[in-house]
Amino acid sequence: MATMTELSPTVEKSKFSQNTQVDENLVPKKVPSFCSTRYGLALITHLCNFMVMTQYVAINITMVAMVNGTNHQSRFNGSTEMLPIDSFSGSNDVPKSLSAEAPVYDWSPQIQGILFGSVNYGMMLTVAPSGYLAGRIGTKRVVGVSLVGSSLLTIFTPLAADLGLAFFIATRIVQGLMQGSIFGGQFALWEKWGPPHERSRLCTITIAGMPLGAFAIILLGGIISQSLGWPFVFYVFGGIGCIYCLLWFALVYDNPIFHPWINVTEKEYIVASLAHQVIPQKQPLPIKAMLRSLPLWSIGVCNFSHQWLVTILIVYMPTYISSVFNINIRDNGFLSALPFIIAWVTSILTGQLADFLLTKNFRLVTVRKIATFLGNFPSSALLLVLPYLTPSYVTTMTLLMITCGLSPISQSGIYVNPLDIAPRHSSLLMGVSRELGCAAAIAAPTVSGLLLSQDPVFGWRNVFLLLFAINLSGLIFYLVFGDASIQDWAKERKLTRL
Numbered sequence: 001m002a003t004m005t006e007l008s009p010t011v012e013k014s015k016f017s018q019n020t021q022v023d024e025n026l027v028p029k030k031v032p033s034f035c036s037t038r039y040g041l042a043l044i045t046h047l048c049n050f051m052v053m054t055q056y057v058a059i060n061i062t063m064v065a066m067v068n069g070t071n072h073q074s075r076f077n078g079s080t081e082m083l084p085i086d087s088f089s090g091s092n093d094v095p096k097s098l099s100a101e102a103p104v105y106d107w108s109p110q111i112q113g114i115l116f117g118s119v120n121y122g123m124m125l126t127v128a129p130s131g132y133l134a135g136r137i138g139t140k141r142v143v144g145v146s147l148v149g150s151s152l153l154t155i156f157t158p159l160a161a162d163l164g165l166a167f168f169i170a171t172r173i174v175q176g177l178m179q180g181s182i183f184g185g186q187f188a189l190w191e192k193w194g195p196p197h198e199r200s201r202l203c204t205i206t207i208a209g210m211p212l213g214a215f216a217i218i219l220l221g222g223i224i225s226q227s228l229g230w231p232f233v234f235y236v237f238g239g240i241g242c243i244y245c246l247l248w249f250a251l252v253y254d255n256p257i258f259h260p261w262i263n264v265t266e267k268e269y270i271v272a273s274l275a276h277q278v279i280p281q282k283q284p285l286p287i288k289a290m291l292r293s294l295p296l297w298s299i300g301v302c303n304f305s306h307q308w309l310v311t312i313l314i315v316y317m318p319t320y321i322s323s324v325f326n327i328n329i330r331d332n333g334f335l336s337a338l339p340f341i342i343a344w345v346t347s348i349l350t351g352q353l354a355d356f357l358l359t360k361n362f363r364l365v366t367v368r369k370i371a372t373f374l375g376n377f378p379s380s381a382l383l384l385v386l387p388y389l390t391p392s393y394v395t396t397m398t399l400l401m402i403t404c405g406l407s408p409i410s411q412s413g414i415y416v417n418p419l420d421i422a423p424r425h426s427s428l429l430m431g432v433s434r435e436l437g438c439a440a441a442i443a444a445p446t447v448s449g450l451l452l453s454q455d456p457v458f459g460w461r462n463v464f465l466l467l468f469a470i471n472l473s474g475l476i477f478y479l480v481f482g483d484a485s486i487q488d489w490a491k492e493r494k495l496t497r498l
Contacts, residue, residue, distance in 0.1 A: 037262040046209035053213025054237040061221035062230040102229030113449020120441040122176025127184035131431025134185035138254035146181035151241030158231035184431035195273035204351030211343035222333015289489030298481040305474025307437035311444040339404030347408040354412035365484035375410025379403040380471035422490030
């Protein structure tokens with residue numbers, strides 16, 4: 001795991017205490033806040049998540065243009081109270097607004113679900129190992145190299161689709177290997193850069209790049225698809241990702257000790273704040289104790305259930321809107337993108353709120369559970385209600401925006417929680433919990449595609465009902481077994497210095 005063992009002996013002796021608590025006298029009282037190196041690093045990582053999310057979500061909006069019959073006349077009208085028949089049935093005419101040169105494929109809803117989920121097969125293999133690897137060799141290398149690979153494969157995606165379905169799926173899986181390394185490896189940064197009382201803010205600023213990336217790709221993807229053809233969505237955002245990699249390698253440093261431009265006061269503040277997490281020597285991972293830890297399992301199970309919700313929102317929102325309203329892909333992109341800009345704002349504010357509650361003497365476990373509840377239950381409940389309402393632009397988009405706006409609140413709950421229960425192993429544990437999230441990202445579109453294929457009338461109701469049941473089950477498990485105190489198996493062994 002990433003530790004502070006790279007510090008020089010002089011700094012180690014003067015700044016680190018052998019106690020589990022930080023000596024408040026060693027922590028500078030006045031340090032830079034938002035205009036600081038650590039928040040600048042959070043912004044850079046925010047942009048990294050923005051880039052990788054545009055590459056991850058690109059297929060979700062372009063699928064409307066890639067597949068025959070995804071933009072057909074809806075059989076739903078304003079006076080009908082039943083859920084509209086899904087957009088996969090109908091004629092096979094290519095929308096006239098799309099570029100004639102853009103290829104169109106005959107993929108069923110079930111095949112589309114497999115394509116949506118295929119990237120996560122690769123992610124499952126690298127999310128957890130990349131967190132461990134980043135703790136050993138550094139986030140800069142792991143994330144930077146992976147982002148280069150993901151960006152190049154994004155540019156290659158249209159050609160992969162032309163080469164055949166099997167080749168396309170294989171390309172998506174390899175891209176998932178790269179993206180999993182990005183999502184899993186980045187959190188090792190905050191083991192060395194994140195003071196404990198600022199981790200909610202720093203992590204949520206970082207993660208907030210994801211909904212902003214989803215907003216940008218869905219909005220601009222619809223415009224690009226209609227004006228230039230869907231392949232240019234991949235060319236544009238893959239190219240931008242390659243350019244961004246230069247910024248990443250130039251500005252990111254794994255340890256504040258070695259950062260060339262950091263303010264000395266800020267450096268001392270970060271080092272002193274993390275003094276109690278020093279590991280004097282390498283110690284083996286307590287694998288058996290981890291497997292028996294209910295607080296750890298509760299994080300993973302709730303991560304799975306929440307990621308099921310997020311996957312349905314990201315993957316199927318353009319398709320759902322297309323099935324309800326007879327609109328072109330440009331307008332679909334605009335409507336589908338709106339909820340994610342709300343999610344971006346919420347992502348940033350939720351970390352500020354969590355840290356504020358901690359300053360008001362709220363228990364840490366209480367803050368984590370409140371955030372997790374607000375990010376899960378209301379969102380899944382609103383989606384459950386959505387198919388039973390008479391759809392209109394106002395009601396549909398209002399509910400979707402509220403759902404997307406509340407969902408990121410969980411970022412200050414289950415996603416930060418590994419830093420609380422096991423700070424020494426947090427990068428690995430965040431990777432493991434995201435591993436379970438990847439399993440949900442695979443299962444959700446695959447199962448949903450099957451439900452939509454088998455029941456064209458009530459398919460969406462079944463999709464949202466299953467989502468609610470899974471989400472509620474994971475939430476209850478976390479509320480019962482979740483914890484925020486350092487677990488016994490994660491505590492540093494006391495060693496005597498000679």
